[in-house]
Amino acid sequence: AQAADREKLLSDPGVFGTFAVFAVDDAWWRLDREARAKVGEEIKGVLDKHGEQVVADLYLLRGLSDRADLMLRLHSTDLARHQHLVLDFLATSLGRYLHNVYTFHGITKPANYVPGFSDDLKAAMKTPPDPGPKPYAIVVPIRKDADWWNQPQAARLEMMQEHAQVTTPYLKTVKRKLYHASGLDDLDFITYFETARLDDFHNLILALERIKENRHNRRFGHPILLGTVCTVGDLAEVFAR
Ligand code: HEM
Incomplete structure (x- = not known):
C-alpha cells in the first residue's frame, strides 16, 4: 500500500487537521510490564492501517504537561478517516486506558491577508x-x-x-x-x-x-x-x- 503524500497533505489548502489529546489513566502504570510491552507494535499497526489516507504525527506531553500525556496530529482530506483512526487507537491496549482530554479540528486554507x-x-x-x-x-x-x-x-x-x-x-x-x-x-x-x-x-x-x-x-x-x-x-x- 502506498503511504499518503505527507508533503502535500501538510502544505495543501483544503486539508483537515485534527489534534487529539489524551491522558493515560494511572491504572496503566500498575499493569505488569508484559501487558504494556506491545504498545509500540499496536500503535504502529493502527497508523499503518490508516497510512494510505491519513498522515499521523505523535507528540509526548507527559513530563511537560500536567493534564495530558500524548497527542496525535492527523491530516487528511476527510475527517471521517480521523474518526476511524482514533477509534482504532482507542481500541489498543493503551487506548483502553486513555482519557480523551481535548479534540480540535481545523481546515487549511489559502492565505486571506x-x-x-x-x-x-x-x-x-x-x-x-x-x-x-x-x-x-x-x-x-x-x-x-x-x-x-x-x-x-x-x-x-x-x-x-x-x-x-x-x-x-x-x-x-x-x-x-x-x-x-x-x-x-x-x-x-x-x-x-x-x-x-x-x-x-x-x-x-x-x-x-x-x-x-x-x-x-x-x-x-x-x-x-x-x-x-x-x-x-x-x-x-x-x-x-
Ligand atoms: C495568521 C504570520 C506566529 C496566530 C497569520 C498570517 C500571517 C502570519 C502572515 C496571515 C495568513 C493569511 O494571509 O491568512 C506569522 C508568523 C509567525 C506567526 C511569521 C511567527 C513565525 C503566530 C503566533 C500566533 C499566531 C505565535 C498565536 C499563537 C495567528 C492567527 C492567524 C494568523 C490566529 C489567523 C488570523 C486570521 O485569519 O484572522 N500569521 N504568525 N501567529 N496567525 Fe500568525
Missing part, C-alpha cells in the same frame, strides 16, 4: 526556517471576538500586516501552521508551532500580545499544549517503561 501585504513584507515572509531539528511542538487554540469578524477586510488586513511585521523576525527559528476551525469545534483557529528555541517562542507571543489584533482575542490558549515531537518508538519506550 498575505496577498494584500506590502511587497517588502511579502518578501520577508519567504524567509525559510533554519535547518536542524525542532523538537518542541506547541498548540495554541484561538477564538476571535465578534468585533473582529465584523470589521471590514481592510481593517483586518491592517492588523494582520502588523501581526506579520512583529512575527517575521521569528521565521528562522519557529515553524508554523494555521488551521481554520470555526464551526468544527469551539475555536476559530488552531495555531501549531515547532521550534528548538522556546525562548524565541516566548518572545514571539509577547510581541503578539502587544499589538492591536490582541484586543480581538477572546480566547488565546486555554490550553496551550507543549510537547516534544516523537516517534512510535519513543512513545513505546515511555509507555512500556
Whole structure:
C-alpha cells in the first residue's frame, strides 16, 4: 500500500487537521510490564492501517504537561478517516486506558491577508526556517471576538500586516501552521508551532500580545499544549517503561 503524500497533505489548502489529546489513566502504570510491552507494535499497526489516507504525527506531553500525556496530529482530506483512526487507537491496549482530554479540528486554507501585504513584507515572509531539528511542538487554540469578524477586510488586513511585521523576525527559528476551525469545534483557529528555541517562542507571543489584533482575542490558549515531537518508538519506550 502506498503511504499518503505527507508533503502535500501538510502544505495543501483544503486539508483537515485534527489534534487529539489524551491522558493515560494511572491504572496503566500498575499493569505488569508484559501487558504494556506491545504498545509500540499496536500503535504502529493502527497508523499503518490508516497510512494510505491519513498522515499521523505523535507528540509526548507527559513530563511537560500536567493534564495530558500524548497527542496525535492527523491530516487528511476527510475527517471521517480521523474518526476511524482514533477509534482504532482507542481500541489498543493503551487506548483502553486513555482519557480523551481535548479534540480540535481545523481546515487549511489559502492565505486571506498575505496577498494584500506590502511587497517588502511579502518578501520577508519567504524567509525559510533554519535547518536542524525542532523538537518542541506547541498548540495554541484561538477564538476571535465578534468585533473582529465584523470589521471590514481592510481593517483586518491592517492588523494582520502588523501581526506579520512583529512575527517575521521569528521565521528562522519557529515553524508554523494555521488551521481554520470555526464551526468544527469551539475555536476559530488552531495555531501549531515547532521550534528548538522556546525562548524565541516566548518572545514571539509577547510581541503578539502587544499589538492591536490582541484586543480581538477572546480566547488565546486555554490550553496551550507543549510537547516534544516523537516517534512510535519513543512513545513505546515511555509507555512500556
Ligand atoms: C495568521 C504570520 C506566529 C496566530 C497569520 C498570517 C500571517 C502570519 C502572515 C496571515 C495568513 C493569511 O494571509 O491568512 C506569522 C508568523 C509567525 C506567526 C511569521 C511567527 C513565525 C503566530 C503566533 C500566533 C499566531 C505565535 C498565536 C499563537 C495567528 C492567527 C492567524 C494568523 C490566529 C489567523 C488570523 C486570521 O485569519 O484572522 N500569521 N504568525 N501567529 N496567525 Fe500568525
